[in-house]
Amino acid sequence: MITVKQILLLIFIVIVGTHFSIHAKHRNEIRGVLITASYDTLEGFVKKVPEKRLFENLKFRTSQDCDYVVYSPVEIEAFIADEFSLFSHVINLNNVNRYIFIKKIYEGNIDLYYSWLENNSDLICNSNELYFAGFEDGRIIHMQKRYLIRTLMAIFKDSDCILQEIETDRFDYYYYKYNKLCHLFATYNECINPTLAMKTKSKKARAFNP
Numbered sequence: 624m625i626t627v628k629q630i631l632l633l634i635f636i637v638i639v640g641t642h643f644s645i646h647a648k649h650r651n652e653i654r655g656v657l658i659t660a661s662y663d664t665l666e667g668f669v670k671k672v673p674e675k676r677l678f679e680n681l682k683f684r685t686s687q688d689c690d691y692v693v694y695s696p697v698e699i700e701a702f703i704a705d706e707f708s709l710f711s712h713v714i715n716l717n718n719v720n721r722y723i724f725i726k727k728i729y730e731g732n733i734d735l736y737y738s739w740l741e742n743n744s745d746l747i748c749n750s751n752e753l754y755f756a757g758f759e760d761g762r763i764i765h766m767q768k769r770y771l772i773r774t775l776m777a778i779f780k781d782s783d784c785i786l787q788e789i790e791t792d793r794f795d796y797y798y799y800k801y802n803k804l805c806h807l808f809a810t811y812n813e814c815i816n817p818t819l820a821m822k823t824k825s826k827k828a829r830a831f832n833p
Contacts, residue, residue, distance in 0.1 A: 655704025657683050660711075662700065669702060678724045678739045681709070696722035710736070712755070714765055725755055725763070729805050731812035733758060733778065737801065754804055771799055775807065784814040 652668040659665065670682040670691055681702055682691040696711045708727045713720055729735035734757035741751055756778055757763045766774045772791055779785035785807060790798075 652687075653704050653706050655702055655706075657681070657694070657702050658700040659694075660698055660700060669704070675739050675741070677709070677726070681724075696724050710763075712736075712738075712763055714753075716740075723753075725753075727757075728801065729808045731808055732815055733808055733811060735804055735808045736763065752800075756808075775799070779807070779811055782811055782814050785811045 651671050653671060654668055655666075657665045657667060657669075665683070665685055667683055667685040667689075668687065670684075672682070680696075681694045681699065683694055683702070684691045699711055701711065702709045709724050710727070711722050712725045714723055715721075723738050723740065725736040725738045727734055728737045736755035736757055738753040738755070739751050740753065754766045755763050756766055756774075764774070766778075772789065775789050776786065776791075779789070788807060788810060793799075
């Protein structure tokens with residue numbers, strides 16, 4: 624015969640199990656806002672996937688009771704969350720325009736974006752990584768590796784403190800990677816906001832690891 628105590632214990636187990644099940648789902652999802660290509664705004668969840676697969680498509684659902692819908696870069700404008708921001712961007716590769724996802728990895732006066740493409744024959748040294756600079760007027764430019772030094776010099780042409788840090792003799796595609804580029808963009812932010820930089824000197828630059 625089932626006692627009242629056993630019933631209460633069973634109810635407790637069910638409640639705790641449900642609680643952990645919900646939290647387990649949250650660990651596998653990221654809550655945010657999806658903006659479609661037609662500018663519809665949807666609140667919901669993106670399924671967590673390995674970093675490289677994140678740039679292929681997004682698996683999104685509006686609630687945990689719904690099935691995931693797969694979105695390609697051409698179908699959305701952006702996905703915005705506390706953990707990261709992902710945007711759709713048009714880029715010309717092999718003389719063909721295509722939409723790709725780019726992820727914001729540094730936010731400042733000039734933003735830095737990152738993307739990853741598999742088997743991209745248009746990139747020098749068989750590198751699949753791409754970096755972009757985003758400006759306040761909404762422009763986003765691709766910093767192609769073959770013109771990287773020249774592009775960095777043009778982006779920061781009005782900042783002497785940054786120009787001094789760009790090593791023009793280090794024409795190495797693997798030298799200016801995530802850490803080096805983030806450092807340049809963060810230093811630029813400090814150079815044009817010296818008062819703000821002094822107040823926040825002890826704070827780490829706002830960056831999002833790709």
